[in-house]
Amino acid sequence: MADPQLLSNVRALVGRQYGRVYAWDEVNAPMIRQWCEIMGVENPLYTDPAFALGTPHEGLIAPPAMLQVWTMEGFHANHYPPGSTDENPYEVLKLFEQYGYNSVVAVNSELSFTRPLRLGEKLYYTTRLDAVGDEKTTALGTGFFVTLVMSHFVEKAGGDEPVGELLFRVFKFRPANAQPAAPAPAASAAPAKAKRPQPGISDDTRFFWEGCAQGQLLIQRCTACATLRHPPAPVCIQCHSFDWDTVQASGRASLYSFVVMHYPEVAPFDHPNPIGLIELEEGVRLIAGLVGIEREQLQIGQRLQVEFQTFDDALTLPLFRPVGE
Structure with missing residues (x-):
């Protein structure tokens, strides 16, 4: 049964409206x-000015599903334009954590639209804590469904106009069958060092990890039509043959795309943690860590070379390092 004081504090927050969060940029092509x-998406209504001009919209509009995109914080966490509120619309989740409901899972998200967005319009949104459900027990654990609604508006001289809403619901809970906390180590004992998570290995992928342990980047190849494929799979995506062997890749590659993980910081990884979508010289792509380069130096298309690093004396991974022209 939930603590009565928690329920009282939570109910007092329901309906609270949090201040504006502005978009960095106007709606733009x-x-x-x-x-x-x-x-x-290939709809010319969004990208072809001549086509859009001949529609009832009389010009380009933004795809409705982009509603949330315009007001996102950007590359850095909590980096919003000047004038945006510094209130925390998720304070109710922090309140639950004080009472032991430390786990969270996203349940659903719903977008609704009043009208399309047009070029040059500037948006902001406000957040309302819409509802906190009664305590529920699920397979995950016992907790509460929390619903937030972000109402989006276009700034106008004659009065701001609502254009859509984003409903976001999460389940804040105490995990079922949670294990009791381990006894605190003695003051003199060194904290245990976190290890890299081990990959799941099956008959289809074992060759890849065994190759890495030998310093070889092996790619699966269909013996019927010679198509290379990665990630490994039991059947060819082209001719549907089940027969395959492997070919050793040269390790030469280029950076097709990348992300940089800032948060959450998870041991034992270093942060910021750059992860690349790597296009091998042989034509297939794989995801791997990037080493030997700072975030500001990453460029799409730059040349890379594989190198193998072993972690915890057990796991050998292919990482990629930039090479000079």
């Missing part, structure tokens, strides 16, 4: 084009 390319 380059961001729309890039989003459409990434998402595989």
Whole structure:
């Protein structure tokens, strides 16, 4: 049964409205084009000015699903434009944590739209703690469903106009069958060093990890049609043959894309932690860590070379390091 004081504090927050978070940029064609390319959207209403001019919209509009994109914080966490609120709309989640509900899982997210966004419009959103459900017990554990609603507006001289809402619901809970905390180590004992998580290894992937241990980057190859494939799979994606062997890649590659992980910081990884989508010289792509380079030096298309590093005397990984022209 939940603590009565917790329930009282939580109910007092329901309905609270949090201040504005502004968009960094006006709705603009380059961001729309890039989003459409990434998402595989080919509707000319979003990218072809001549086509859009002949529609009832009389010009380009933004894809409705981009609503949240315009007000995102950007590359750095909690980096919002001047004038944005510094209130924490997730304070109710922090309140639950004080009473032992430390786990969270996203349940659902729903977008609704009033009208399309047009080029040159500037957005902001406000957040409302819409609801906190009664205590529930699920397979995950016991906790509460928390619903937040982000209402989006376009700034206008004659009065700001609502254009859509984002509903976001999470389950804040105490895990079921949680293990009791281990006894605290003696003051003189050194803290245990976190180890790299081990990959799941099956009959389809064992060759890859055994190759890494030998300093070889092995790629699966269909023996029927010679198609290379990665990640490994039991059947060829081209001719559906089950027969395959491997070929050793040269290790030469280029950086097709990348992300830099800042948060959450998870031991034993270093942060910021750059991860690349690597395009091998042989034509297949794989995801791997990047070493020997700072975030500011990363460039799409730059040349890379594989190197193998062993962690915890057990796990050998292919990492990629930039090479000179």
